[in-house]
Amino acid sequence: MQSVAESLERLGDLARTRSVARLADAFEAAGHELALVGGPVRDALLGRLVHDLDFTTDARPDDILKIVAPIADAVWDVGRQYGTIGARLGDDTVEITTYRSDSYDGTTRKPEVEFGDSLEGDLMRRDFTVNALALRLPEVRLVDPSGGVEDLMAGVLRTPSTPQISFGDDPLRMMRAARFTAQLGFTVDDETRDAMVAMADRIEIISAERVRDELSKLLQADEPRAGVELLVASGLAELVVPEIPALRLEVDEHHHHKDVYQHSLTVLEQAIGYEKERHAGEAPDLVLRLAAILHDIGKPATRRFEPGGAVSFYHHDLVGAKLARKRLTALRFDRATIDSVARLIELHLRFFGYADAQWTDSAVRRYVRDAGPELERLHMLTRADVTTRNRRKADRLGFAYDDLEARIRELQEQEELDSVRPDLNGEQVMSILGIRPGREVGQAMKFLLELRLDEGPLGEEEASRLLLAWWADR
Numbered sequence: 001m002q003s004v005a006e007s008l009e010r011l012g013d014l015a016r017t018r019s020v021a022r023l024a025d026a027f028e029a030a031g032h033e034l035a036l037v038g039g040p041v042r043d044a045l046l047g048r049l050v051h052d053l054d055f056t057t058d059a060r061p062d063d064i065l066k067i068v069a070p071i072a073d074a075v076w077d078v079g080r081q082y083g084t085i086g087a088r089l090g091d092d093t094v095e096i097t098t099y100r101s102d103s104y105d106g107t108t109r110k111p112e113v114e115f116g117d118s119l120e121g122d123l124m125r126r127d128f129t130v131n132a133l134a135l136r137l138p139e140v141r142l143v144d145p146s147g148g149v150e151d152l153m154a155g156v157l158r159t160p161s162t163p164q165i166s167f168g169d170d171p172l173r174m175m176r177a178a179r180f181t182a183q184l185g186f187t188v189d190d191e192t193r194d195a196m197v198a199m200a201d202r203i204e205i206i207s208a209e210r211v212r213d214e215l216s217k218l219l220q221a222d223e224p225r226a227g228v229e230l231l232v233a234s235g236l237a238e239l240v241v242p243e244i245p246a247l248r249l250e251v252d253e254h255h256h257h258k259d260v261y262q263h264s265l266t267v268l269e270q271a272i273g274y275e276k277e278r279h280a281g282e283a284p285d286l287v288l289r290l291a292a293i294l295h296d297i298g299k300p301a302t303r304r305f306e307p308g309g310a311v312s313f314y315h316h317d318l319v320g321a322k323l324a325r326k327r328l329t330a331l332r333f334d335r336a337t338i339d340s341v342a343r344l345i346e347l348h349l350r351f352f353g354y355a356d357a358q359w360t361d362s363a364v365r366r367y368v369r370d371a372g373p374e375l376e377r378l379h380m381l382t383r384a385d386v387t388t389r390n391r392r393k394a395d396r397l398g399f400a401y402d403d404l405e406a407r408i409r410e411l412q413e414q415e416e417l418d419s420v421r422p423d424l425n426g427e428q429v430m431s432i433l434g435i436r437p438g439r440e441v442g443q444a445m446k447f448l449l450e451l452r453l454d455e456g457p458l459g460e461e462e463a464s465r466l467l468l469a470w471w472a473d474r
Contacts, residue, residue: 010044015140019092022071023055024137030067032059034096035119035134035143042130045152046184053094056122056134060115061085064096083115101125120145124160127173128180132160155186163195171202172210174236179218182227193234200235211240212331219293220284222272225265228293232261241331243297243323260299263387268292270384278380287337288377291344292384294324298345321346343374344381351382351401362454364407369453379405422448423463432464433471444471 014020020036027034037056044050059067061077064085069075072087083098099116116122120143123132129148136143146160157177159166167174174196177188188196203211218227231237232245247261271292275285298320299313306312321342328338347370353359359367371378379401386397422445429444430436447470448463458466 006047007045010047011041011135011142012140014040014044014050015135015137017092019053019089019094020137022089023068023094023096026067026071027057027059028138030059030063032057032063032067033119033136034138035136037123037134038126038131041133041135041142042148042152045133045149053092055094055096056099056119057096058099058117058119060098064098068096119143125169126160127166127170127176129158129160130180130184130186155184156189157181157184157186158189158192163192164199167195167199167202171199172206172214174199174203174234175211175214175218175231175240178227178230178234178236179214179221180227181230182218182221182224185223185226188230193230196230196234196236200239203236203239208330208332212333215240215331216286219268219289220286223269224272224289225269228265228268241327243327244293246300247296249300249303260296264293264296266387267295267381267384270387271380274380274383278376285377287340287344288380290324290328290337290341291348291377291381294320294327294341295345295348295381295385296320297323297327317346317349340374340377343372344377347371347374347378348381348385351404352397359404359407361407361411361456364404364411365453365456367404368408368411375408422452423458423460424448424467428460428464429467432467 014036015024024034034055034057036053038054040050040053057064061080061083065075068085068087072089074088076086078084078086078095083100084095085097086093086095088094099118099122101114101116101121116125119134119136123134123143123145126132129146129151131148132144132146133148134143135141142149148160151158157180159173177192177196180186181188218224218231221227228237228244231240232248237245244261244264247264249260268289271288272284275288279285296313296316298316298318301319301323302313302316304312304314324345325338325342328341333341350367350370368375383398383401386394388394388397424432426437426441426445429441429448433440433444435441444467448467451458451463451466
């Protein structure tokens with residue numbers, strides 16, 4: 001964390017930005033309080049980039065609209081029932097929320113919202129002390145009723161009230177603790193951790209969409225491992241994504257095998273490393289990260305003890321793809337994400353045969369065809385899946401994949417491999433064979449595609465000759 005002087009200077013700079021100053025002046029002129037609150041204040045004190053500007057005020061939603069509309073480029077109703085109004089001022093998007101005091105009744109998924117009257121009261125209902133910080137405007141005064149600055153300096157996550165009250169009000173805060181552990185590198189204090197364990201089952205009243213969003217934010221952190229470990233250790237993962245804690249397969253003295261849970265966490269870390277290396281500056285790739293942490297979830301269901309003490313997991317790639325599809329659907333992920341993650345898990349073992357016996361051009365074409373738009377992600381996932389401590393084995397696999405990627409590039413240049421199609425289209429097939437649209441055309445097209453994958457580009461004349469020979473032999 002930066003020095004106190006540097007932190008205060010950053011807070012002052014934040015308060016003087018054009019958007020913040022305009023809002024502060026407008027609310028003061030209208031006779032209402034305004035404070036920058038939560039994440040922006042925390043990040044400024046930590047020396048992190050401030051992305052979102054969240055404000056809180058004693059003004060009610062209708063009054064917020066009246067104050068903001070004349071100075072904003074656009075205004076929208078984010079959730080008036082929750083007291084939140086959104087606005088765009090220049091390049092900044094802001095949200096302004098009336099002081100609140102909301103709570104859950106313990107059985108439903110939606111909070112009961114009551115507007116509050118004081119900034120301090122609003123801060124005490126927030127999730128963690130490091131987020132219960134506010135900067136009063138326009139006087140630029142830091143408000144910290146629960147010791148959040150001290151917790152920031154110590155790198156500790158603690159709730160402003162008792163964790164039982166905080167998590168009882170909104171059980172999703174337990175998942176947020178895991179997310180902030182990953183994003184900020186903080187640790188959870190003992191009382192808060194104990195409450196997460198004791199109250200984990202309360203997460204079941206939270207909607208799948210909110211759980212999905214929190215899990216996604218955690219996985220998109222720079223270093224999500226600690227957050228995932230906290231989800232598992234607290235028992236929360238057992239309720240929201242049980243396939244991950246199930247990876248902790250017992251290892252007895254007779255059947256030694258790799259710790260699948262720790263292996264999966266390492267694959268996640270290594271996949272993020274490849275992602276940053278190959279796509280520096282781009283947004284985190286949620287699809288790749290989901291595939292990395294879930295790629296071996298088929299192993300518990302497929303584990304078999306073989307003669308001689310060996311352990312096998314035959315077809316865990318196919319089983320894992322089905323399990324991932326089922327879990328991500330339950331968490332309300334979108335169809336494109338589900339399809340991509342399932343496809344990556346299904347294909348993540350395909351490469352390892354290449355390292356043992358170099359593939360033919362036909363096999364390389366099929367690898368690219370089957371991966372489709374997920375090829376680049378499959379490259380990263382497959383490389384990340386090598387976690388062996390045997391340096392010779394790791395080098396052999398790495399060199400083999402280097403060779404495979406080189407061959408893919410070479411074939412792509414020669415054959416436009418990304419769009420492999422038969423040498424003849426459906427109309428040509430019907431004309432050559434003298435048939436009408438129907439199942440036989442589909443069979444012929446399938447034959448031509450397999451021919452194309454096996455032999456590469458043939459040209460129309462040779463493809464026609466082979467098609468007629470196939471037709472005659474049917």
